[in-house]
Amino acid sequence: MADLKVAVIGCGGHAQEHFRMIAAEPRLHLVAISEIDGKRLEQNRRQWKPERAFSDYRRMLDTCTVDLVHVCTMPGHLTPIAIDCLQRDLHTSLEKPPGMSAADTEELAAVARRSKGENMVSFNRRYFPQVLAVRRLVQQRGGPVHCAATYNKHLDLIGSKAWAHLTPPSIICDAIHHVDLLRWLAGRTPTEAARATAVYSLIEQGERDGAGRHNAVIHFDSGVIATMMHHSGVGFRIRRAEVHAEDFSAYLDLNETPQCELYQAVDQGRGQGARGEPYRGELDLEPTGGPHFDETRHFADCILGAQTPWSTLEDAVHTMRLGEAIGRGHKGPI
Numbered sequence: 318m319a320d321l322k323v324a325v326i327g328c329g330g331h332a333q334e335h336f337r338m339i340a341a342e343p344r345l346h347l348v349a350i351s352e353i354d355g356k357r358l359e360q361n362r363r364q365w366k367p368e369r370a371f372s373d374y375r376r377m378l379d380t381c382t383v384d385l386v387h388v389c390t391m392p393g394h395l396t397p398i399a400i401d402c403l404q405r406d407l408h409t410s411l412e413k414p415p416g417m418s419a420a421d422t423e424e425l426a427a428v429a430r431r432s433k434g435e436n437m438v439s440f441n442r443r444y445f446p447q448v449l450a451v452r453r454l455v456q457q458r459g460g461p462v463h464c465a466a467t468y469n470k471h472l473d474l475i476g477s478k479a480w481a482h483l484t485p486p487s488i489i490c491d492a493i494h495h496v497d498l499l500r501w502l503a504g505r506t507p508t509e510a511a512r513a514t515a516v517y518s519l520i521e522q523g524e525r526d527g528a529g530r531h532n533a534v535i536h537f538d539s540g541v542i543a544t545m546m547h548h549s550g551v552g553f554r555i556r557r558a559e560v561h562a563e564d565f566s567a568y569l570d571l572n573e574t575p576q577c578e579l580y581q582a583v584d585q586g587r588g589q590g591a592r593g594e595p596y597r598g599e600l601d602l603e604p605t606g607g608p609h610f611d612e613t614r615h616f617a618d619c620i621l622g623a624q625t626p627w628s629t630l631e632d633a634v635h636t637m638r639l640g641e642a643i644g645r646g647h648k649g650p651i
């Protein structure tokens with residue numbers, strides 16, 4: 318018998334990743350799904366075999382005994398659904414971005430404070446095993462001194478006028494992953510993300526609908542200075558990041574299975590300074606949860622172990638505010 322009964326609301330493209338993670342976690346049991354598109358509902362019912370399937374999520378929550386809900390709708394639909402789940406005192410996992418704006422996230426966080434359910438935003442880059450292992454190496458070396466992130470993408474409907482009711486601009490809808498990743502890489506402890514204290518952002522909207530160019534320098538309360546580059550309407554979707562400690566550098570290619578290039582400067586002795594070399598150690602994934610760690614497992618750990626998840630709504634407010642500051646070309650303290 319599994320420990321937690323799970324329901325999923327919204328069974329589109331990215332929900333498939335949630336279904337896969339739920340199926341891989343023995344403490345979770347998929348009891349119900351909800352989807353307003355009849356064809357998708359049937360497809361997902363056949364593929365993932367929940368006990369029950371509903372077109373109306375409220376009827377699902379009224380009818381089924383559920384501990385944990387994954388809300389996987391587009392941001393334009395997410396806020397009222399997640400509020401409903403939290404007000405029913407259900408543990409609630411929310412897809413990113415948590416709402417259309419930082420104001421939505423603040424509203425969600427306020428409801429979450431009154432809920433008996435735990436909550437977690439699926440800022441899943443934080444939970445990549447390679448990111449966690451690199452972060453551990455950086456923190457073992459005295460902590461980060463610099464980090465950087467790139468999130469570039471071809472033009473699509475995200476952030477366009479046609480999808481303005483469904484998605485915020487792409488710096489919030491898409492690149493928020495790497496805004497959040499910068500906070501995470503700049504953090505000084507295993508469980509905490511840094512908070513921005515100042516942002517100097519230069520932006521250009523671009524001529525085409527949905528295009529946006531953002532180049533920002535960010536100062537964090539951990540003392541780290543970071544850079545963020547996000548361009549939509551360029552050639553391809555490229556997601557990279559880097560983080561540096563004293564005498565240590567990690568370059569992360571996060572396009573598919575994360576790839577890491579690591580460097581360690583070695584003291585040459587006799588006052589000859591240091592020599593930079595490829596890091597010779599293995600990237601050990603075990604101490605930070607192993608190669609199959611993910612946000613769904615983390616949330617189950619937290620619910621069952623009475624711990625606070627790393628990416629709560631309360632914390633996500635800081636990511637969303639930073640994303641919005643970058644998006645509006647803010648210059649100065651925040």
Ligand SMILES: NC(=O)c1ccc[n+]([C@@H]2O[C@H](COP(=O)([O-])OP(=O)(O)OC[C@H]3O[C@@H](n4cnc5c(N)ncnc54)[C@H](O)[C@@H]3O)[C@@H](O)[C@H]2O)c1
Binds near residue numbers: 332357373
């Ligand atoms: N973490 C990641 O790496 C990642 C990747 C892709 C997408 N996402 C996020 O996942 C979310 C969903 O994206 P997607 O590409 O799967 O979108 P999608 O449009 O494919 O899926 C959303 C589904 O929600 C359904 N839905 C809407 N309102 C509903 C309601 N009231 N009840 C039940 N179902 C409802 C829609 O019919 C649709 O099938 C977005 O917020 C997106 O930003 C995250």
